[in-house]
Amino acid sequence: MEESKADKMARERAQAALDKLAEAEKEKAKKPKVNPKAK
């Protein structure tokens, strides 16, 4: 079945949200883990 305009827009918009999540997860992984008790 051919993808309708609404189906295409929805897929791209939902994928964009997940791409943003993936980017945030990568940034989080880059940050050094800080031990708050360390002096």
Place this chain on the structure above:
Amino acid sequence: MSKSVTKAQLFHMGGTPVGMDFPGAENFYYVDNNGSDNNDGSSWDSAKATIQAAITLSNATIDWSTTPDRYNVIYIAPGVYAENLTPAYYCHLVGTGIRGTDTMAEIHPATGSCITGTFLGTHLYNLWLEVNTAVPCLDIGICNNSLIEFCTFTNGAAVAATAVDTDNCTHLTMRYCSVESGQSTGMAYGLYHRGGDEKYAHNCRIHDNVIHCTTAGIWIQDTCTASQYTAWNNLIARPTKGIDDNNGTSYLYNNYITATSDAIEHANSATQCIGNHVINNATGAVEASGTD
């Protein structure tokens, strides 16, 4: 003095018979399998006959330059709808029957899934979703910000079907749903979250569901990051594995599970599974913690 109301009035007075109304919604559409797709779908008296016809109307109203702040509503009268649907976006899809066999709005295609495609602002409420082949009732590729509640998932033939299958998912809530079967082969999976490179079941909320199945109630692939995925108060009976999180990132609280092998399989159960009540068939053990 008594006052009778018409069917249309009943649905407009305080919402549907199951108590769901949407006073802030944008557009309302009506589906009744006694209606006609030549109707405009704007009332019960001019209802569409098929759900897909109403979904097409609803999706056509979306202004894709922004995110809608008022969703559409599609009310569906009780009856069997033999349709393979594509999803409605930013829309409440509401069945108006009462839970039971042949008393709900039943999406029941001859073959294939009930709904296939992206879920985006998709709300399913009080629907009976039945498949005759070994496929997911809801074959969701990508999912963002969607809610499935008070729905029943089942198989109409002795096939190992799945209730909900996702490829890549964030902010899915599934609550107060039933996964059940009247067949000699039960439903295989409740929720099946697939993985891969940068694939997620992120921030899902899975709670208060009753899941009768044979393979796993909730299954998360090892490459599916289930960050902040939280499942609680689910009753799961009696698959091989109750909740099988192969990624070890979900949080599991207070689920009641009977399984024929492992009630919970989770790499980080010591820190992320709290207060689950489990019976493992192999040992007959009843444990207060989430480990097995």
